[in-house]
Amino acid sequence: MAKKIMTVDDSASVRQMVAFTLKDAGYDVVEAVDGQDALGKLSSPVDMIITDLNMPNMDGLELIRQARGQSQFKFIPIIMLTTESQAEKKQEGKQAGATGWIVKPFKPEQLLAVVKKVLG
Numbered sequence: 001m002a003k004k005i006m007t008v009d010d011s012a013s014v015r016q017m018v019a020f021t022l023k024d025a026g027y028d029v030v031e032a033v034d035g036q037d038a039l040g041k042l043s044s045p046v047d048m049i050i051t052d053l054n055m056p057n058m059d060g061l062e063l064i065r066q067a068r069g070q071s072q073f074k075f076i077p078i079i080m081l082t083t084e085s086q087a088e089k090k091q092e093g094k095q096a097g098a099t100g101w102i103v104k105p106f107k108p109e110q111l112l113a114v115v116k117k118v119l120g
Contacts, residue, residue: 002027003027003048004045004046005046005047005048005115006031006050007019007030007032007081008031008037008050008060009052009081010052014104018111021108030044030046034058035059035060036057038063038067039058039063048077048079048115049079050078053082054082054083061092061093065097077099078097078099080098080102081102081111082104083104085103100114102114
């Protein structure tokens with residue numbers, strides 16, 4: 001059975017690119033437009049979350065904190081996919097519970113390499 005990955009980004013073009021890359025590699029993809037939307041869609045289990053940092057309604061850090069607060073998402077990989085590359089932002093992400101960090105713009109093969117490494 002294919003692994004299910006949620007991609008969370010307020011940019012439709014980024015969501016499409018991530019979804020296309022992942023689907024092309026055989027993953028099932030659930031898309032969400034921001035943290036609130038993502039939490040609402042987490043009623044069904046996913047194997048991994050890839051989220052942007054800066055989004056309206058609920059940002060990526062708050063999404064990670066809220067997801068980590070639910071027992072079924074305590075240990076799933078959560079990757080930040082963002083334009084932010086400062087060390088303090090990465091530290092904030094790590095403290096919130098992010099598993100990894102990819103800086104945009106990203107190459108599809110870079111994204112897939114991280115997904116494969118993290119999902120095993």
